Amino acid sequence: MGRVMFVRLTNPGSADARRWATAVEEFAATRSWRSESLWLATEASRGLLEMEYLRHLRLEADEPVFGASFLRLAGDETDALAVCFGLLRLTQQLGGRAVISDPENPIRKLRHLTLVEGSVSGPLDIDEVMVSGPIFKRLPANTITFYPPRYRGATLPGPAGPPGWWSFSIHGMRDQAPGFLEAEAEAMRIYRSLRAIG
Numbered sequence: 001m002g003r004v005m006f007v008r009l010t011n012p013g014s015a016d017a018r019r020w021a022t023a024v025e026e027f028a029a030t031r032s033w034r035s036e037s038l039w040l041a042t043e044a045s046r047g048l049l050e051m052e053y054l055r056h057l058r059l060e061a062d063e064p065v066f067g068a069s070f071l072r073l074a075g076d077e078t079d080a081l082a083v084c085f086g087l088l089r090l091t092q093q094l095g096g097r098a099v100i101s102d103p104e105n106p107i108r109k110l111r112h113l114t115l116v117e118g119s120v121s122g123p124l125d126i127d128e129v130m131v132s133g134p135i136f137k138r139l140p141a142n143t144i145t146f147y148p149p150r151y152r153g154a155t156l157p158g159p160a161g162p163p164g165w166w167s168f169s170i171h172g173m174r175d176q177a178p179g180f181l182e183a184e185a186e187a188m189r190i191y192r193s194l195r196a197i198g
Helices: 017-028 048-060 077-094 149-155 180-197
Strands: 004-011 067-072 097-101 112-116 135-139 142-147 166-170 173-177
Touching (some): 004 077, 017 077, 077 097, 077 112, 077 135, 077 180, 166 180
Antiparallel strands (some): 004 067, 135 142
């Protein structure tokens, strides 16, 4: 079946189920997914898959489950990072607690993440938990390389960006942005522009 990420919303914070489902849908629409698009089953869901999946999880869970999802990854690590950073941002905006399980992740510390109100639960911050090396997004006719903040400060020439800033490289050009999602969005804008004039 391949690598699958699982998401559980165990505390909705200040938002209700409908607001969470809408927020996840809005976030998912902001980027192109190589895998399926991220979704969230809640008590407001009307699709059979979503209702049955949530019902099944609630029956076997040791803690409340207000929302849940799974994502079959199609070989794109940026999709996995987008899930983590997207949910981190949503827990910051809406409050609450989200748990991400990625049992096939090659990096042990990323197999289980608990996000609470915009922070990773535990002693480390998001940049310390996330990958320390380059991430490659392979696209037709080009590859975008993303460099996490710790990598940027340690090995790339020039001054490091502020804490949390990601760097990226595409077609010999380099730039920085104040987070992974922003870096990916800017890199994809450049990629589409290059394709349009190429």
